[in-house]
Amino acid sequence: MRPEVIVFGEESSGKSCLIDALLGEPLLASQPLGKASARNATLKVELRHVPDRKKPRWIVNGNACNGGLEDAREVLSAELRMASGAAGKTHHIVLESASCLDVVLYEMPLDQVASHCTPDTTLLCVQAARNWDAASKNLYATVLRQLDPTLARTFFVY
Numbered sequence: 001m002r003p004e005v006i007v008f009g010e011e012s013s014g015k016s017c018l019i020d021a022l023l024g025e026p027l028l029a030s031q032p033l034g035k036a037s038a039r040n041a042t043l044k045v046e047l048r049h050v051p052d053r054k055k056p057r058w059i060v061n062g063n064a065c066n067g068g069l070e071d072a073r074e075v076l077s078a079e080l081r082m083a084s085g086a087a088g089k090t091h092h093i094v095l096e097s098a099s100c101l102d103v104v105l106y107e108m109p110l111d112q113v114a115s116h117c118t119p120d121t122t123l124l125c126v127q128a129a130r131n132w133d134a135a136s137k138n139l140y141a142t143v144l145r146q147l148d149p150t151l152a153r154t155f156f157v158y
Helices: 015-023 033-038 068-082 110-116 134-147
Strands: 004-008 042-049 057-060 063-065 090-097 103-107 122-126 154-157
Touching: 004 015, 004 110, 015 042, 015 103, 015 122, 057 068, 063 068, 068 090, 110 134, 122 134
Parallel strands: 004 103, 004 122, 042 090, 122 154
Antiparallel strands: 042 103, 057 063, 057 090
16 A cells, blocks of 8 residues: 555645655646645646666546656646636546656645544645645644644644
């Protein structure tokens, strides 16, 4: 079983850029994902370490992207446009590569974190320092106290 990490935070806090850094490829930051959070969309990014894979393989919502990263970007962009009104939609992105870790990353709005969280899930709270006001602190602190009272599996990224 792959470790699971939930990446959450306010819109435009850098969640997609952080996931792109873990992917080693600029896939998500080029997408209109700030609006995806507003639509209650969840992104599931599954990294699969495949030692004998010569070239990375991308799959978006079950569609193999034979054109590599550019094809994956186009398919994801089209899927996001088509699902613009679909609340609760999960977009599943898979990267199979010899140079990635085995891990599943979820990017989702804060109100969906509790329903996806298990005792083994790592929480990554991404917050732009300029937006860390008292209201945000209280909201995130309330949610995190419920999910991880000791903060033993929560990391903060500013």
